[in-house]
Amino acid sequence: MTQTILYARVSTAEQTSTHQKDQAEKAGFQIDRVVTDQGVSGVSVAFADRPEAKRLFDMLRPGDVLVVRWVDRLGRNYDDVTHTIRTLMAMGVIVRTVINNFTFDGSTKDPVQKAVRDSLIAFMAATSQAQAEATKEAQKAGITHAKATDGKYLGRKPSYDRKVFDAVCDALQGTTTVSEIARTHGLSRQAVLRIKDQREQAEAALAKWE
Structure with a gap:
């Protein structure tokens, strides 16, 4: 069977x-x-x-x-x-x-x-490898930006931590809607959209606070 x-x-x-x-x-x-x-x-x-x-x-x-x-x-x-x-x-x-x-x-x-x-x-x-490499490059860019602005104004603290950020990035690769992702992780739709449309900037903002 x-x-x-x-x-x-x-x-x-x-x-x-x-x-x-x-x-x-x-x-x-x-x-x-x-x-x-x-x-x-x-x-x-x-x-x-x-x-x-x-x-x-x-x-x-x-x-x-x-x-x-x-x-x-x-x-x-x-x-x-x-x-x-x-x-x-x-x-x-x-x-x-x-x-x-x-x-x-x-x-x-x-x-x-x-x-x-x-x-x-x-x-x-x-495609799977390319997505992983794109995420890695965004993380590198965020870390570099954070180091360059060390000691300066950090801006508004993101509403998500590293684990949530990675989970949202993963979910965005599937068919789950932005609203569903937001509800699952306790975020606003705007926060999820920022990660979706401006991943490098979202990564940089997170890295500055880590």
Whole structure:
């Protein structure tokens, strides 16, 4: 009997596997089991090196479905994400995403369908890494700006701390609305919009107060 397993990677305290499961079920997935890696970076820790992700390779069987909110839950490194998806497909596992409802099935034989599938995997993996690198650069810019203004007027203190900022940035990559994100993290819509539209400035304001 085949099973549908949700893999959730939770990198901050504000994220939860329950939220990711709720998203999947609202999208129509019937989840049999949830496997969660808590507090694990998608940038520095490869999928195969995560404690719970390792278990998946023993749990999954041909025909099983592995559901992830988006490919960034598998990782934020191009080579790691593409390798992971190809490994799972070679095992006969079908990989599906909640956002955009993409399906990656290794049983596809048609060359055109394979080309489209492989191109989509490459694009999504590249996007995941690019988003992570953009966030990192914004953090660097904020720290540099904070150092340059050390001892000067700090401006208004942000209504969020580092954990909330990272969680909001993560949520903005999905389909959750600005209003929902604001309610979840106890922020105003304006604060979330500032992070969304002026991330580098928001990062700089936060860094000055840290």
